[in-house]
Amino acid sequence: VASPQLADLAALTEVVGADHVLVDDDVRAGYEVDWTGRFRGRCRAVVRPGSTAEVAAVVRWCGAHGLAVVPQGGNTGLVGGSVPGPDGDGVVVSLHRLQRFDPVDEVAAQVTVGAGVTLAALHERVRGSGWAFGVDLAARDSATIGGMIATNAGGIRVLRHGAMRAQVLGVEAVLGDGSVVSHLGGLVKDNTGYDLAGLLTGSEGTLGVVTAARLRLVPDPPDRVVVLAPLPSVAAAMALCARLRARVPGLEALEAVLGDGLALVCDHLGLAHPFPADPPVALLAEWAGEGDPPDALVEIFGSDDVLVAADGAGRERLWRYREAMTESISAVGVPHKLDVTLPLGSVAEFADAVVGAVQAAVPPAAVHLFGHLGDGNLHVNVTGVDPDDERVDDVVLRLVADHGGSISAEHGIGRAKVPWLGLVRSDSEIAAFAAIKAALDPNGVMNPGVLLPGEG
Numbered sequence: 001v002a003s004p005q006l007a008d009l010a011a012l013t014e015v016v017g018a019d020h021v022l023v024d025d026d027v028r029a030g031y032e033v034d035w036t037g038r039f040r041g042r043c044r045a046v047v048r049p050g051s052t053a054e055v056a057a058v059v060r061w062c063g064a065h066g067l068a069v070v071p072q073g074g075n076t077g078l079v080g081g082s083v084p085g086p087d088g089d090g091v092v093v094s095l096h097r098l099q100r101f102d103p104v105d106e107v108a109a110q111v112t113v114g115a116g117v118t119l120a121a122l123h124e125r126v127r128g129s130g131w132a133f134g135v136d137l138a139a140r141d142s143a144t145i146g147g148m149i150a151t152n153a154g155g156i157r158v159l160r161h162g163a164m165r166a167q168v169l170g171v172e173a174v175l176g177d178g179s180v181v182s183h184l185g186g187l188v189k190d191n192t193g194y195d196l197a198g199l200l201t202g203s204e205g206t207l208g209v210v211t212a213a214r215l216r217l218v219p220d221p222p223d224r225v226v227v228l229a230p231l232p233s234v235a236a237a238m239a240l241c242a243r244l245r246a247r248v249p250g251l252e253a254l255e256a257v258l259g260d261g262l263a264l265v266c267d268h269l270g271l272a273h274p275f276p277a278d279p280p281v282a283l284l285a286e287w288a289g290e291g292d293p294p295d296a297l298v299e300i301f302g303s304d305d306v307l308v309a310a311d312g313a314g315r316e317r318l319w320r321y322r323e324a325m326t327e328s329i330s331a332v333g334v335p336h337k338l339d340v341t342l343p344l345g346s347v348a349e350f351a352d353a354v355v356g357a358v359q360a361a362v363p364p365a366a367v368h369l370f371g372h373l374g375d376g377n378l379h380v381n382v383t384g385v386d387p388d389d390e391r392v393d394d395v396v397l398r399l400v401a402d403h404g405g406s407i408s409a410e411h412g413i414g415r416a417k418v419p420w421l422g423l424v425r426s427d428s429e430i431a432a433f434a435a436i437k438a439a440l441d442p443n444g445v446m447n448p449g450v451l452l453p454g455e456g
């Protein structure tokens, strides 16, 4: 395996064009640091292929030169998987130019898009077709469909439509050996072997590069109501969520901000506080359907102190309190971001225990809790301690495992959580992961150091 000098990169410029091989330090810099600022690495070059064939040629070239391929979409990932490692022996492959956009298939309720299409662009293009895309999240303006498949992104509508895996009917991808697989027919029933799309979903760029996908669309109800309610405890919020799930068809979202989260957002954005004081839990619920919401929604929430919005601007205003949490926390400092999920029955006990556990282990820590409460998915963000002080991650993730939860609900393992994968996955499971990786990425070039222990 020859190590490429700068001159060898000329071969890449022949594949993708000189404008799309970026080697200058300043230009590479933005691709080498993640959204949180916690993960930084180095790469030989950033390459921006414009077609699936070009992606395949780049992956083969990296394989021939023993260079890591680091796929990158919107670089909004929160576990350090989209940036290169520190050794500099890799190439960031930016997928932004894969902008395929087929017409919406209104009969099948499906659409085929390129990996570089952003979530916001997908929502925009589908709007007006009578259908909608079932996944939404706050990073929608930058997050790409390829990155969202690679992380099996969740977001604010999992409650109703499931995560990304439930939307993906087929993918086109370049595997680690440079071969292209494509299964974009969109058949609803198709039992013809292994589910490669399912396997690539959530693989975090370790098996191949997703270049396009056939996506399922969902109904787009005309009416929506958002409720923001102050609640006295997580236990009360969980009980209320259960009643809503049982009695309110059409529930789209059940989200929460805990503790002083609302005050943090209000300070950061200069917003008016929605309540006289920070409630222990602010629960946001969204219903979507046709006409008025079910009476049960009103009955369960009651009317005292509850904020309700049915028009677009009002709904957006209430959502800001929840969606701006991530950026408001980052404004405080580089956070430890621990995206965890618990059995629904254990969420309250965990939420009560985690703040004390972190503060006992690392006393100056400030713990911010928010997340997709209806899915049992809490984002435990910790500021006020060194971003590399792993005692924080250790205490939170062990507590999660002790409560029967998972150390990643939706962000993935990335580089951030590799040391803790064994808390929730057995040795035989991890061995099966490694066997799959070896089969699809025989040169070991795809995103080493991400997801699987023992490499990178």
Ligand SMILES: Cc1cc2nc3c(=O)[nH]c(=O)nc-3n(C[C@H](O)[C@H](O)[C@H](O)COP(=O)(O)OP(=O)(O)OC[C@H]3O[C@@H](n4cnc5c(N)ncnc54)[C@H](O)[C@@H]3O)c2cc1C
Binding pocket: 035, 070, 071, 072, 073, 074, 075, 076, 077, 078, 081, 082, 083, 095, 115, 136, 137, 138, 139, 142, 143, 144, 145, 146, 147, 148, 149, 150, 151, 152, 153, 154, 155, 156, 204, 205, 206, 208, 209, 210, 211, 326, 327, 410, 411, 414, 447, 450
């Ligand atoms: C404000 C904010 C809010 C967020 N909210 C949520 C949320 O509610 N739910 C949620 O799940 N996530 C959320 N995220 C995290 C992030 O947006 C998602 O993980 C998203 O799926 C990443 O997409 P991306 O295009 O930015 O991928 P990147 O960050 O570029 O990459 C993420 C991973 O996917 C791999 N990858 C990227 N593109 C490809 C490809 N084409 N083929 C193969 N591998 C690829 C990368 O190597 C990396 O491992 C949020 C992030 C921010 C900043």
